[in-house]
Amino acid sequence: MTDPADTASRAVDPGTDPGGTDTGTVDPWARMRGLTRARIGLGRCGDGLPTRALLDFQLAHARARDAVHAEFDAVGMAAALAPLPTVAVRSRAPDRAAYLQRPDLGRLLDPSDEALLEPGDWDAVFVVADGLSAAAVHAHAAPVVRETLKHLPGWRIGPVVLASQGRVALGDEIGIRLGARLVALLVGERPGLSAADSLGAYLTWEPRPGRRDAERNCISNIRPPEGLGHAAAGAKLAWLMVEASRRGLTGIGLKDETPALPGGGPAGPAIVG
Amino acid sequence: MYATTLGGTRHVFPDLKAVLAEASPHRSGDALAGIAAPSDERRVAARHVLADLPLATFLAEAVVPYETDEVTRLILDSHDAAAFAPVSAMTVGGFREWLLSDAADGPALAGLAPGLTPEMAAAVSKLMRNQDLIAVARKARVVTAFRTTVGLPGRLSVRLQPNHPTDDARGIAASILDGLLYGCGDAVIGINPATDSTAAVTELLALIEGVRTRYAIPTQSCVLAHVTTTLEAIGRGAPVDLAFQSIAGTEAANRSFGVDLALLREAQAATLSLGRGTVGTNVMYFETGQGSALSAEAHHGVDQQTVEARAYAVARAFSPFLVNTVVGFIGPEYLFDGKQIIRAGLEDHFCGKLLGVPMGVDVCYTNHAEADQDDMDALLTLLGVAGVNFVMGVPGADDVMLQYQSTSFHDALYLRGALGLRPAPEFETWLDGMGMLGGDGRVRALPPASEAVRRLLGGMEDAA
Structure with missing residues (x-):
């Protein structure tokens, strides 16, 4: 009965027989699957999963794992952002294992990189941090920075800081060292099975160590074409930056009042803070 | 000293x-x-x-x-x-x-x-x-009841978790149907809402209520919103079976969740007043998990497993129907790998049962933890042997709303089959009446043209 080679148990399966020829009916799951991304109608082999469904899951998990462990390519990012000036720094987390177990280290700047951040007088700086998905940053960070800048003529923007093994709060230390009134941090969100390359953007007014999450604004799920597109994300982020600057705050006191955009999705941000 | x-x-x-x-x-x-x-x-x-x-x-x-x-x-x-x-x-x-x-x-x-x-x-x-x-x-049985009786020896119940990233009624109904056909849902049909609003929660409760009453399914529904939202829904006449809340083991951690003991008492009284249970009066559903107090900076220097056990002391004060430790959800900074998740799951289940709490476990992991389905198979099997009251049933183990991996309808079938465990008795009778059980008492793989599939499918489309 549990033998997967038992054709009797396979043939009665609603999911393993896409044509439904064995039962003379159309697969009722074909239409249901269009209603949700959930893995429904997978079929059964005994109590287990059909091999294809098993491998589909493993592929999604493998991609997510690879995204978590992929190395941040700061050189490639600098090239993608050129001619914008960039500076590469590291957090105090020496490697991925430390990064994953010690969120406190990912929020602090490596002391040997402090001298790289020269104090200036900037309206805003962008920080690109790998977070939990370097793949998301590689794919989306440079275009989102460029799209955002289109809406900010006349702003004094500091060098783009490329931070490896970085979490959201690392932007606070970077921002205060650079003398920035506003820091916009782009970070790879925690990969799910359906998306391994989702980018988040966190905006913090007057960054300084100790800022709480409630004092930031967040745009999540930047991931065209399924999630928010680069141009839309740039417009949203720029609107928030202009308003933050005008009102002198970010966080719960600054609601996103840009018109609703398609594809933004209601899913909350994966906290990588 | x-x-x-x-x-x-x-x-x-x-x-x-x-x-x-x-x-x-x-x-x-x-x-x-x-x-x-x-x-x-x-x-x-x-x-x-x-x-x-x-x-x-x-x-x-x-x-x-x-x-x-x-x-x-x-x-x-x-x-x-x-x-x-x-x-x-x-x-x-x-x-x-x-x-x-x-x-x-x-x-x-x-x-x-x-x-x-x-x-x-x-x-x-x-x-x-x-x-x-x-x-x-496995010696410490904790039995609770509402419309089903959960925790009896030789039984394993399943929370059917049909989440959808936008709370789409038809998408949720499709996942409920899928789970019912695998014999899941006897612990609860429980939705994590994407939107924590009274209106959204009321709509989702009505959806499950429609399905449940149409087929006279002996189970209970829950929308896992904040307890204040559930109280509002009760106030507006929504069909609330179980009141849900995440809880932790210190006052400060509970405050970070926006609750205290008085609020939980109010929720229990309000839910009990509806009198909707048929075989029992356990009306609370709590979720917990090691690390939540540390995450809220409310652990008082106490280790995360001890703080977690204190959450069960909170739970038992309210005679809950279900308590669920969501063991691997929190991430690798609290439980790094499969070994730590497995150990924590067994500790939580043991401590809960010893304290008289009806423990279930969300056997789960995130993609940044060093864990995979092999680790979950190990923990699931160990918990089955340990007599866990219930586990989760998520389509294909992939929660597309909460973005983590739990156990699937297939996993529940596996565990019941491997250990000879059966659904809650009231639900088992219903499955049999629907023609969904084989002669050996196990859930049959049904062809699309079968009576049960046709009836459920038609009903789902009407309900949604």
Whole structure:
């Protein structure tokens, strides 16, 4: 009965027989699957999963794992952002294992990189941090920075800081060292099975160590074409930056009042803070 | 101060919570909090100290101050000295041996539960290997009821978790149908809403209610919104079976969730007043998980497993129907890998059962933890042997709303099949009436043209 080679148990399966020829009916799951991304109608082999469904899951998990462990390519990012000036720094987390177990280290700047951040007088700086998905940053960070800048003529923007093994709060230390009134941090969100390359953007007014999450604004799920597109994300982020600057705050006191955009999705941000 | 000497080295621990923390099996959350044992030898030294401590120590020394924490006050003020009497002279090490003995049978453990504090349960768990945690937990049955009876020997129930990233009614209905066809849903049909609003929650409750009443399915529904949202929904006449809330083991951590004991009492009273249960009156559904208090900076220097056990003391004050530790959801900074998640799942289940709480486990992991489905298979099987009340059933183990991996409808079938476990009796009768059970009592794989599939499919489309 549990033998997967038992054709009797396979043939009665609603999911393993896409044509439904064995039962003379159309697969009722074909239409249901269009209603949700959930893995429904997978079929059964005994109590287990059909091999294809098993491998589909493993592929999604493998991609997510690879995204978590992929190395941040700061050189490639600098090239993608050129001619914008960039500076590469590291957090105090020496490697991925430390990064994953010690969120406190990912929020602090490596002391040997402090001298790289020269104090200036900037309206805003962008920080690109790998977070939990370097793949998301590689794919989306440079275009989102460029799209955002289109809406900010006349702003004094500091060098783009490329931070490896970085979490959201690392932007606070970077921002205060650079003398920035506003820091916009782009970070790879925690990969799910359906998306391994989702980018988040966190905006913090007057960054300084100790800022709480409630004092930031967040745009999540930047991931065209399924999630928010680069141009839309740039417009949203720029609107928030202009308003933050005008009102002198970010966080719960600054609601996103840009018109609703398609594809933004209601899913909350994966906290990588 | 507590101390022991091992091989000429004296190990000193400043207080009780330091002994508990350093006696804990290694996990990333305790290291992050800076309270983990600095070496393996020191960890065992702490266990030596713990083994020789009288159980009564935990009544005399609170790990979180009584004056400033209502959970501590709940634990100590509700302690049942008469129930504690049979073990009151034991050390923690002696208590472990008694728990493993034949004298500690089901009735003895049930009678003892009100006499145990969560710190006692946590302490003895730290002296136990995984097999000890399993062997004792399987003797401690906790049975609860609403429209089904959950936790009976030889039974395994499943929460059907049909989440959808936009709360789409038809998408949720499709997942409910899928789960019912695998015999899942006897613990609860429980949706994590994407939007925590009274209107959204009321709509989702009506959706499940429509499905449930159309087919007279003996189960209960729950939309896992904040308890204040559920209270509002009750006020507007929504069909609330179970009130849900995430809880933790300190007053400050509960406040970070926006709740206190008074609010939970209000929710329990309001839900009970609806009188919707048919075979029982357990109306609360709680979720917990190691690390939540540390995450809220509300752990008071207490190790994450002990704080978690204190959450079960909160739970049992409200006679819950279901309590679920979402063990691997929180991430690798608290439980790093499969080994730590497996250990934590067994500890939580053991401590909950010992304290008289109807424990289920969300056997789960995130993509940044060092864990995969093989680890989940191991924990699921171990919990089945340990007599877990219920596990999750998520389509294909992939929760597309919460973005983590849990156990699937197939996993539930596997566990029931491998261990000869059956659904809750009321639900089993319903499955049989729908023609969904084989002669061996297992859930059949049904062809699309079968009567049960046609009936359920048609009904789902109407309901959605």
